[in-house]
Amino acid sequence: MYRYDEFDQKLVDERVAQFRGQVARRLSGELNEEEFKPLRLMNGLYLQLHAYMLRVAIPYGTLSSRQLKMLAHIARKYDKDYAHFTTRQNLQYNWPKLADVPDILADLATVEMHAIQTSGNCIRNVTSDHFAGAAADEVDDPRIWSEIIRQWSTFHPEFSYLPRKFKIAVTAAPKDRAAIKVHDIGIIIRRDPSGALAFDVYVGGGQGRTPLIGHLIGEGIAAADLLAYLEATMRVYNQYGRRDNLYKSRIKILVHQIGADEMRRQVAAEFAEVKQHGALALPQAEIDRINAYFLDPAFEKLAEEDLTAQRKTKAFAAWLDTNVAKHKAAGYAIVTVSLKPIGGIPGDANADQMDLVADLAQRLSFDEIRVSHEQNLVLAHVRQRDLFGLWQALDKANLATANYALITDIIACPGLDYCDLANARSINIAQALSQRFADLDRQRNIGELKLKISGCINACGHHHVGHIGILGVDKKGVEYYQISLGGSGAEDASVGEILGPAFGEADVPDAIEKLIDTYLAARQPGERFLDTYRRLGIQPFREKLYAAH
């Protein structure tokens, strides 16, 4: 994985000192809250319901054991022994004190981490495929390009006061595990017929109040021109994105209003200018330098194990089936460490669990951990013969729930239990559904099902792209939940359709169960919930759900 050189380290160290100064000026009164807020946000510091919240960047979801141990240490020292992994490959502490934050950032800097640009109207933490470097289907390691984009976007002087936040996601596999089409910019890396890398740039996707799928604006951009193309896109947005209305200020609205063709034309014109100037052309030496950090670890030459022979217990066998994915190297496997225990809080991990996963990664997975946007952890390079021992260790710590991509692998934002923006709680709904569908055989019979819950229209819980999406709303002080069906954040991206009137908190599990039963009764062999929905449309589900009303 990437390691800081002297420049990266100095930049982060200077930032810590700068923020220390900004906090001091806030506490001395030199800065008022209005002036301080954008500064603290640019350092990932929010003020939530109960306390401040610090959001730490985990660039493209890759961590070393040492880094994860530091995250655990900070949870113990400055917070309440736990932290929350988010849908954007970030980690959130829910209870830090303002005066401690400079020290927390200083601790993070010792392990090459920071909270830079995890909030604010700037280019946010770049996200990527959590199976990068291990997946058999990728054409290149997307983290190389994510790191290049991370550096270019960090403290970009021109793009730190954009009309609104800006999210970039990168994938290099045909199977999109990074939801790139619902990002402000989503990049798919492929190889052109000559074998050279080509970058397809999708612009104007997003969730929130107005969910839209991104348009292919830049097709087949050459590697050396990637930053020039991004800079051109950002400049068009910074100049012409709306600033008069918070809800219309994302780039998706600009693309929607002027049209994809006009956007393409404007970006192309700006791209020609930036390219001609030449300063942003990526030197091959830099690509090679960063590439070297992402070379394969020293995989042993192993034979593929016969995993069927390994099925020592029913629980382990179930976990092998769901949480273990094919690795590109023979004899290795990709393991998803579930942060979705039955009835638990999606994405939460306590300090002991973080330490344990760090230790296991150190011993069994080349010292590397991934954080997925689906709020799980991933050990990307595990020898197949180590799987049983790994499973036992994870199981003891309640980290081996065999539910990857099943109905209880629920994405949920923190919701009204923590978040200042939320209209309703979301974790409680996740817990109730997780318990309702706890039976593993039943979950596996239902098959792949992406259930995603947000506590407000900002859609941090990605409900628009859930096969089943749930949105919490407030109706005269009471929490209600609106259900949508048919969303997808994958390569077949789509926005879910709202079923009908919202349900009260207590009625949500029954409603979801009816939808599942409708699917099970109607599905054809091999169909996922999403496939059946796409074949039949929303009507049968709607009829079943609202028949009695």
Next chain:
Amino acid sequence: MPLIKDNAFVENTFAHVADEETLPEGAIVVSLKRFQAEREMLLARNTPLGLRLTSDQSPEALGPDVYHFAVIELEFPKFKDGRGYSWARQLRQRMGYKGELRAVGEVLRDQWLFMHRVGIDAFEVRPGTRIEDFRAAMAEQTVFYQPASDRVRNVLDLRHSRPARIAAE
């Protein structure tokens, strides 16, 4: 409003003239609207001319007229309105503007360095601003990943031992 240039307070020798006001003698700054309406007369005056652009006015429309201005003021009505950063890059990098580029409006400490990086070289700051604060703010960050419109060697230049590529030249 105090004006900072080259790390020091300097006297503002330009008078900002409202659209309806009679033009005084000496150096003046006018709006884009007034410049467009009175272009011939303004260019015929034998004193330095400045232009103020609001944050929604692209400098692109100026074309070759840009060379007539000794000062271009970019207005930041709120510090969160970041359009001026892109107008500055456009003026410096694409249009080759070499005159003074002045930030006016809500021009606060924590934005000065970014403004400087995009090519702004004069800052109208709040009364009471201390020059030490300005110098400190400009020195808070010394490592820059991306090329912009200042003269620093960015990280790529340093890593790969190449000279800085200066946008304006």
Next chain:
Amino acid sequence: MPQVLTANRLSDGEVVYLAPDGTWVEGIDAAQVVNDADAALATGQQAERDRKIVHAYLFDITPNHRPMKMREIIRAAGPTVRTDLGKQAR
């Protein structure tokens, strides 16, 4: 509808309420029932200028001094999904 003035403490973000003696307290039980909304908000603004608190605002309470809305119920107690944390755990 009776109301209470609330904010978050600047130094640590803790939820606080304006008490009758003009101090900011952590428990809603000790909060002052506001009679004059404008005066209360002015007190809040002054406390913001004095760097004690951030973002003071009023919310409605029931006659028995409990918050009406879920948001304020959760602020007054702590996360409903972690009853071991927040004010409810003290």
